[in-house]
Each structure stands twice: as C-alpha cells, then as structure tokens.
Amino acid sequence: MKKYLLALLLLFAFPNALFAKGGVVTAADPRAAEAGREILRKGGSAADSAIAMMLALSVVEPQSSGIGGGGFMIHNDGRTNDVATIDGRETAPSSASPRLFLDASGKPMPFIDAVAGGRSVGVPGNIALAARASARWGKLRWSALFQPAIRLAENGYQVTPRLAEALSRLKPLWSDFPAAQAIYWQDGRPKQVGDTVKNPALAALLRKVAAKGPKAFYAGENAAAIIAAAGKSKRNPTVITRRDIAAYRAIDRAAICTTYRQYRLCGMGPPSSGATTVFQILRMLERFDLKALGKDNPQSWHLIAEAMRLGYADREKYLGDPGFVAVPVAGLLDKTYIASRSALISPDRSLGNYDAGIPPGAEPRTAALSSEVAGTTHFVAVDGNGDIASMTSTVEGPFGSQLIANGYVLNNELTDFTFAPEKDGAPVANRVEPGKRPLSSMSPTIVYGPDGKPVFAVGAAGGKTIIMQVAKTLIAHLDWGLSAQDAIAAPNIYFAGDAVLVEPGTALAAMQSQLAGFGHAVVTGRMSSKANAAERTATGWQGAADPRSEGVALGE
Template identity: 40%
Template sequence: MRHRGTTLVALVGLSAGALAAGAPASAQTTPPAKVPLAIGRGGAVATVDPDATAVGLDVLRRGGNAADAAVAAAAALGVTEPYSAGIGGGGFFVYYDAASGEVSTIDGRETAPLAMRADSFLDADGEPMDFTTAVRSGLSVGTPGTPRTWERALEEFGTRDLEEVLDGAIGLAQDGFTVDETFRQQTAENEEKFRTFPATAELFLPGGRLPEVGSVFRNPDLARTYRLLAQEGVDAFYSGDLADDVVATAQDPAEAPGTPDVPAGLLTRTDLAAYAALDREPTHVRYRGLDVYGMAPPSSGGSTVAEALNQLERYRLSSMRVTDAVHTYLEAGALAFADRNAYVGDDAYVQVPLQELLSDGFATERTCAIDPAVAAPKPVAAGVPDGEYGPCPAARGEVVAEGAEGTSTTHLTVADADGNIASYTLTIEATGGSGITVPGRGFILNNELTDFDFAPADITKPAPNLPAPGKRPRSSMSPTIVLDQGEPRLALGSPGGSTIITTVLQTLVGRIDGNMSLAEAISAPRSSPRNGAAVSAEPEFIEVLGDDLTARGHVFTETAEIGAATGIEFLPGGLVLAAAEPVRRGGGSAAVVRDVLDEQEVPDLAPQLADAS
C-alpha cells in the first residue's frame, strides 16, 4: 500500500515476450523460464508454474474458454505442484460469465466423513491430538472435491469435455517436467513425512533420494489415473476400483517399518459416493464504486475480505500518508479476523450471520474501534452482528482464537477472448498434504480436516468450526473477481493458509487505493493482520514501515514470505494483463495468447480503478 507518488517497490520489469509453449519437459535440461507479467489479447493465464500456464494457454489457443483452460491448468498443477494441489484435495472456483454478466461459485471443499464427530481429534484423555500427528494420518483426510469441481465447472461453463482438457496434463505426467529449486526444496522439507509412507517415498524420492534440479520428474501413475477420468468421467474417482484404493489408503495408511503407527482414517465408499460440489451465491460488496465478489462459507475468504473492505470504504486511503493508510488497513484486518473466528463456518451446520457481517451498519460500528493514532491491543473482541447498530458501543463480543491452518495451496487465474474469467484456488492443505500417496495412483491425499478446530476454545459457547459428520471445514481460500459497472476488471487469489485473506485484501487495496499496477500490488512487501498478538510481516515491510507502525503500538513478527498471488486485469483498448508473483515461492508464470508488448506502447498500468472518494 502506498500514497500517490510514494513507491515501496519498483514496478516489475516488463518482459518483451510472453511465455512460450516450449519443448516437452523431457527434452529440457533446465527448468522453463518464469515470466511474471504479460500483456496482450486473446486471453491470459497466470499460475505458479510455467508448464501449467502453458497447458492452460494451449487450451485457449485451441478455442477453449476460461473454464476449460482453468481445469486444464489445475490438472497440470496436480502434476507439477503435487504438494499443493491435486485430485486428492479440494478448492473453490469463482467464475464470471460474460454472456450473462453473472458471477457464480462452485464449492469443491472437502467434507468430513459421516463417521466423524466433534471429539474425533481428541485423545483418550480428552486433549487435542498433536497437530503434526493429526496431519500425517488417515484421520485428516476429507472426502476430495477437486474431481467433482472440474466436472461441474465444465458442465456449467465449459465448451470442452474432460478428455480434451486433461490431455495436456496427461502428457506432462507421462513425459515429465524439469525439476526446479522450489520443487526440490518442498520435497526436502517433506522428506521425513514422505519416508513414513512407502508409496510416497517411492514416487517422490526416486531411488531413495531427493530429485535433482534439472532432472526430469515423471509420474506415469498419475497419467494413468487421469486417463481413467478422461475415459470414464469423474464418477470413476467416486466409485469403482479407484474409490476402493482411496478408501483403503485413508483407512489404513501403510507405514514404513520402524515408524510410529499412523492414526487410521474414517473415509468410506459411502462418503465418496455422496460427495457433491455445490453451487453457492458469491459474497458481494461495493468498494469505491466497484463490485467485489468472493467465496461464501464454508470459505471465510470472501466474507473476511469483504468485511475489511467495507470498513476501509469509510476512509480516504488514497489521500492518507502511507503510515496512516497502512495503520488503518492493519486495524481493519484484525477486526474482520475477530469476526471471522467467532462466526464463520459451514453454514449447513452453523448459523453464519453473513448478511450482517457484510452490512454497512456493522462496518460503521466496527470502525468505531479504529483509533487513527494508536493500535488497539490484540487480540480484539468480535463485534455483534445483530442488526442493531448505533454510536460506538463498548466491546460486547468474545475473543476467539484462530485455529491452525496449512500454508500451502495454489491459485490460478484465467481469462478468455470473450471476457469470461475463472479465479480458482485449490489445495491439499499442508505442503505435501497428509503425506499419504494412493499406491499406484500418483497423487497425495489431503489433510484438510485439520482445518477444523480440534476442541472448542470455550466449552460453554458455540464453536462454528468443530468437526461434524459431512461438515466442510472452514477455509481461508479467497478467489476474487472485481467488476466495474458490470464489466470485468480484475481477478486474483493466492495460496498461504489464513494469510490468503490478507494477501488478497492488501493486493486489492494496493491496486485500487494505492495507485499501484496489479504487478506492483502483487509484489509489494506484505503484512498479515489476523488479530494475533503480533502481525506477521515480511522483512522489507518491517524495514520500510516497522518503526513508524511500532510507535503506534503495532507488534510485528518477521515471516520470510507471505502468499504467492496471481491475477488478471482487463485494460483499456481490449488488452488483458496477466501477473504472477515474481519472487515468492520461486516465482509464478503469466502468459497471454497474443503478446503485444513489441507491437505498441504499453498503457499506463496504474490508473485509479475508481473514484476513491
């Protein structure tokens, strides 16, 4: 976030060319280049991985639309980013349909098995299970939702069938991709977990060793699994032999000799057969004259981003000094997180006061707690979204702690020549998920159920995110689409666990209020106000703003990096801009169908999106 004329970071350098499709990974000796910015026509794709971006772009070039390309890119990420996403997990798909002008969402979140209970993560003494033990267990495995999400996205919005859109990912899995430093590092960070499970070690530690940078990594098992889905449809995942393998693996994970017993899972064939990806109404708020759409519960992303924006709408951030604007952002983020922790969960099981959380009256009441000069002691109490709002009340809500949440996940953003947009965040939860690979199938099972609270913070009060049969755990995934007078303007999202929410929020504020380009806003130093005792912040953020903000009472804890966003923006003259993270998590990859950077002067990338008054 910055004031006009004040730069925290330099604009990402413009590349003279977009990502090329390149030779097959098996013919390469070095990882393909990652280009974080592209401007052009005909559609665009932005992901964390150049191979996945190329797969999505190829679908657009062959006449597919944004939904087709998004599913294709997601399947490719299941090959090249298997520790962050894949068919063993779930996610949220937000889509703008240019023909109707409507934004729709698909909830592909994993569900708890029907045998799960509120005390399933408690030990024999009634204490919460060790978190690491829970992650590396069949008990953490929720019913995967990604295959049904792909099916529903193609049925509702796509123009190609699953067999066609999976073709690129099948080739990538069969022929292989070139290992880069990020893939090797993530494997190394998970090596102990992976060695617990023989099928995982066999696949991801070939020959018993970490994969070398520059080597070619192949996954023929996943190629066969994708071919099965291409030929028989995703019903093959939820029934038949593949379903039997998924259930058997979750119920009784095979451990390596000499390792501790792994807690068994509760997943059954009944859970798989009953799973449905659901259509949900998106969250929606107006901000500076723009329409911001996000994902409703069980995601807390759309509601928390929207609530914070509603609060910030009451301030002229673009006219403030940098420190004043960032202070306001930090306080609004903390207040929104306090309400998220207290009220948001799966609304099929808990009553989420979503309309009130996003109401103007509640936002006005909450901003009473923001002192323009001094940070409130954290954590702050939740508000009371009861529809009765008046002059600044005394704090009446409870302080509810944030539960644990993994920091992995991946996000992709796609737009096509007709103006359709897909903003899709998908995950297997922790980096490396549960660590449990389905033998012979080529993919890791999620540990999404550790997103539930293991026990209530206060047994005398309702807890919105406790486990229950069939319940979807609360998520922070925040795929977002922004319209300007009904026309698409930008879309974005990020990985990062609960920091996803603040990454998306800060990027939106930087782009809309800070007069940054989308590329600047994505690469800017980040902070993550989540109502904890300290604000997580990157070193450069602390270096630039830490002293001034600490003087106001803010407390910071240093975090090496926060998030790894991708986004797309529609520019004047029919141009589209694709932007990806240039550095974090090894950098991302943006591409357009037809690059125009060599054909004409690049337009101003950072005009105000709307009147900030």
C-alpha cells in the first residue's frame, strides 16, 4: 500500500516524469515515446528505440524533425561505459557556393527570403545515421524499427496543439507549397487540433526503406523525389544531384569530453557547437560555489549570464565543420584558457563587452553571427542493459524548407550557415561550401558520475537556445540537486542583442530588477523550450520531459 501511495504521489508531483526499474524512453511527442517503448519491450536496444522514435517523429512531429533532416546521436555502451557519437548532419550540395545566400548586390539575403524553397535544402542525414547506429548497437532487425512509424502514417494520427499552431502560423506561406497543403490542410484551411493526418506516401517510402535498407532512400525514386522537390520549387529552386545524395555518409566522431566538479561530461563535437560551448560555460562557472548560492539567488543567474555571453562569443568565431576549418576544440577547453575567460567574470558586475578570446591553436578568423531557427526535437532511450542513446534531430525551422518529398519534410538546414562568407576581409568559419555541414547548436549530452557510470542524459530543441537549455539543466541538476524533471522545468535564460533574456512568468523573471543591479539590461521574452532527459536514481532510471512541451517519459 505504501509503494502504491508513493507511486501515486510521484505521478501527481511529476506528470511529465517516469520512474522505471528497467528501460525508459522520453520524447517530445507521446506517440513517438510509445514507439520507443514498443521497441524496448520487443528486446530492442537503446539505439533501436531511439531510431524508432526518430522515425515516428518524422510522422507525428513533421514541423520539427524527420528523415528529411539530420541529427546527432551520443551513445553509452552499458557493458563498458564507452561513449561514442554519430554525426548525421546534412551536407550542402555540390551546387552550393559561398555566395549561396548573397543577393545580386553581394549582400546577405534576408533570412525570410532564403529559408523557403530549394536553396536552403541540405542532403538529409538521419537515415544514414540510423543505419550506422543500427549496425553498431542494434539488436532487432532493421525493418522492425520502422513498424510503429508505418502504422502512424497509414492509420493516421491526431493533430496536437503544437502542430496546429505551426500550421496556422505558416498559412500565408503555403500558397506556394501545394504538396504540404495536400497533407496538412483540409477544407481549404490548415488542419486543426483533433483533425486526423494520414500520410500514405510516407508510409510507402518507410516500407521500402525498411525492406531494402538505406540505399532505398539515397538512390532511385526517393533521390529523384528530393531532386525534383528542390529543383522545381516555386521559391528558390536549386540543383541537387544524384551524386550529392548517394555520396552522403554519417560519420563516427570521437565524443568531446570534459570534467565539471566530480563529473565527467561527454557530448557532440563539431560541426555541433553543443559540447564545446556548454562545457565552456560550465567550466567558467566552476570556480564559483553555485550550490551554496542556490537557484533563487540573482547572483547565480548573473554568473550564468556572464559565462553564457563569453561562451557564445567563442562559438561564433571558431566553430564550424572540422572537414573544412581547423576548429580549436582542445584550445577552447584548455584549462588555462578557461581560467583566463572565467577571470573576466566579476561576481558583482557585468562585463559589458563580450569578445571572443584567442584559444591555443586558433587560426586568425573573424566572428560572424549565424542564423538558427527555434525548431528541432530531442529524445533519450535507456535499455535494461544500461545502453543509452541520446539523440537530437531536426529539419531546422518549422516545416524546414516547406518542401515535401515522398510525404516527408525537407530541411532548410543550409540557412544554418553564416550568410556572409567573409567579414573584415577574413573568411568566416561557418561559410557555405559544397559538401560542408552547417554549424549546429544541438547538444546531446551524457554525464558520468565519480564511479564512471552514466548518471544523466539530456538534450533539447530550440535553435541557439539549445545550448543554454542544456547548460541550465546541467547546473540545476548537478549543482542545485534538482531532479531531472525539476531541472528541465527551471527557468530559461538567453540573450537578445545586448540584453539578457529571461523567461516570463518564472522566478527568474521576478529577479529582473536584481539582475539589472549587476549592470545587465534585462528583458523578458518567450523562448522555445523542449528538453528531454533521463537520470539514474537509487530505484532505477527516471525519464523527464519539458512541462512546456507535449513530451512524456515512458517505462519499459
């Protein structure tokens, strides 16, 4: 009876969380989480479960992610606690050039003019990533992982408030995108909450890839569909070739790892800026006793804001695709360099100016802002053997390029490149180049305890705010001792121009005047927030989902 009452209490206290003795999954959509749980219950691994969730999200959360986009996965081997990552980031086609997003006068195009249509489409990476993860860590047959997504596409699913909101917002744009309308509109209007979406074209493609493997995606009829969608687009038509698509490869990359207090943290390296920037922020803060200061102290948030601005300054200058630019990862995380950056942080006064530093090994380069729209999705799977798969997946902005190929949304990932290829006469690290992968803020992370075993896995969605959602969640969990659920729910902080941006209606917003007392300009503003996490507790793994989202955690 006591156990029953405790379970009931936990359910009411943490409606988005799940305590489980076996495996656990968490995703931003309940139907995707159910797909992941189904695979675990059939004996699948964490990687199998994550792949099934990625495929299901392609169907039910098309505004955020899918097989027409790309992602990053970080994986823990439950036997050895070895960590590995796979880069499934999209690539620019061979027709792309550094001038891709410049207008006739040589100036960067307005973002809104560049995002819709073929110009923004990169070669998708998620199917190649899934195939690589399945080969390395999978237990079930490849075809089994597709079955939940196929059922959802064939039988239909109901539109949720988040999807309805995205559809309504894009209504003025979709007069130029009849293929998207054909799936997501009815009776001459965007589908609304409770309407049913069926996607037979996507179901047919998923069946083909399930039966024939990734070549069915990267060659043949599907390659032709991508080429046609991008090349015949009413807006920004562009050339993608069969060779561009067939040449795509997901890349095994070494995880970027560092220490923070008594923990070891591992994440995704370039072309993700996630691990380097999150870890810089944390390590700049390490000399401050955040635990003693606590979550309700404005000084804690002042310190976080200062480290944030310094970390992002380095991000904009040095991060890019390591296949094209030398990224000084070791220098950015160098102990002496971090100490010099941390020394710029005053406990009681804002710095005011936040220029990039000069880390060891850095080449002469100029800083330039890149665009990254708030979109994306994250999901975590932990299986009964201790394997963990933490994956962030994206089509970039809401419904990506707005283009459809075989029922799925094609990404607008190329707008994550910096539009201006040069600044002050120096090349920009994140400039467009053929075959290059654009810089990303996706930050899938796994944390290891003093015993060397994983204790936490986290990631988020929301463009450049991803880095701060993950950093904040890690601070809230590791320093302030909050549960995974409460750590995700803690207030978000970011920046808007020269001002610190705080989440309205939160305890942090109530500190606005105190933060201003440190010299910050402070504004409140809505931020996209969609994080998912899992933590190891004394009674098993606990999943958590952002209460601001439609996400859930489910136990095996």
